[in-house]
Amino acid sequence: MKFFMRCDHVALGFCVVVASAFIAPTEADAQVYKCVRGGEVRYQQQPCESAVGQTELSVPESSGVRIGPSHKSTAQRNPPAAVSARNEPPPALPAARANSPGCNFPWRPLPPDALIYAVTLSGGRHGSGFPIDESGEEVQIEEIIVNQPGKRVALLLSFTNSTAWFMKWTPGTEILAVWASGNNRQGVAGLPKSVPLLRTDEKFDKSPCGWFAFYVQHFPRANEVSLKAFQRPVTATVTLGRENWVGAKPDPNIPLQWSDEVTVRSLESKEGWNHGRMALVRLEREGYVRKAFRKEVWDWEDQWAKKNDVPPVQNLQRPGRPTDEVDFYVVQKPFHVPNLMGGNLLVPKGMSPPTGDMTLIGILDWNTLTCCGGACHRLGIQLYPRCGQPR
DSSP, X not given: OOEEEEEEEGGGTEEEEEESSOOOTTSOEEEEEEEEETTEEEEESSOOSXXXXXXXXXXXXXXXXXXXXXXXXXXXXXXXXXXXXXXXXXXXXXXHHHSOTTOOOSSOOOOTTOEEEEEEESXXXXXXXXXXXXXXXXXXXXXXXXXXXXXXXXXXXXXXXXXXXXXXXXXXXXXXXXXXXXXXXXXEESSOXXXXXXXXXXXXXXXXXXOOOOBTTBXXXXXXXXXXXHSSOOSEEEEESSOOEEESOOOTTSOOBOOSXXXXXXXXXXXXXXXHHHHHHHHHHTTSEEEEEHHHHHHHHHHHHHHTTOOOOOGGGSOSOTTSEEEEEEEOSOOEEOBTOEEEEEEOTTOOOOEEOOTEEEEEETTTTEEEGGGGGGGTOSSXXXXXXXX
């Protein structure tokens, strides 16, 4: 392991040690404090006397860096005249920390003047009616306008739920790279396919580059992620609400630009229709279930109360109208419950109850006048059997 000293700002009492090669994962690391004072550099195992000029390092024990004895820095004391302090990027990360093993970002190093924005949402949005992953959720669509005319921009887009980011920008704004990540899949539409894009998430798009999640004005790892991907911290964090722009507020009269090469609908996952809430939407669309009316549920409750010698609920005390649809579904033909699908089902006389993953299912069964799962809460039953098990 070799190190070289970079001292562009010695006058300010600041130097950076940069590793010239990856640290082998099998080497043991030692925790070291680098203390800089008056141009003198000292490595020691105890914190520095002053926090100013202190840097904490993880150094392989075989690196050759001495701990304890001090030495004078012999690096160049004056920065090159052609590089201005205002435009100079922050020091590069040591090679061992710049990338995870096997992580290759699809973009080249950014120019020094590029702006980096970390972006999230102020809360959930209305769903689009289709999935982009197997989370069981319908994707929410967020339109985002990037307005930095004459500037080059890189974006870190993130939210916890499945989100499709529809990108637009103003004339003169150049988007160089996008990394979209979250707990569930993040999709990006509206950009030309030539713009480098990386999508990662916790559950489905696993990557050696890792994943991150920003949410409701919280950016816990924004700088860490930006340093890893672009070798510099973020320019700013942005939480989109009613105002959905990044950078400067755009003139509403300026026409926006976007590409039709990747549409939001093209992000749809066919497999996503077999999971969770989206599976129930598909079953309704295909005629296996239909929404129930209040009166259908009331009639079942009255018969159950009569069978169990419980005073029936008076219709006058029941909210809503008999013809209102409720969050119950009437089974129209037998089916197998998909993975982690939730919902309350009313099984008519002569109809077989569904089979499959009954973990999140509630059933009111006309054939046996029994209930199971969450559907029983309407009857005030605290302990009720899980559906799919003997009653």
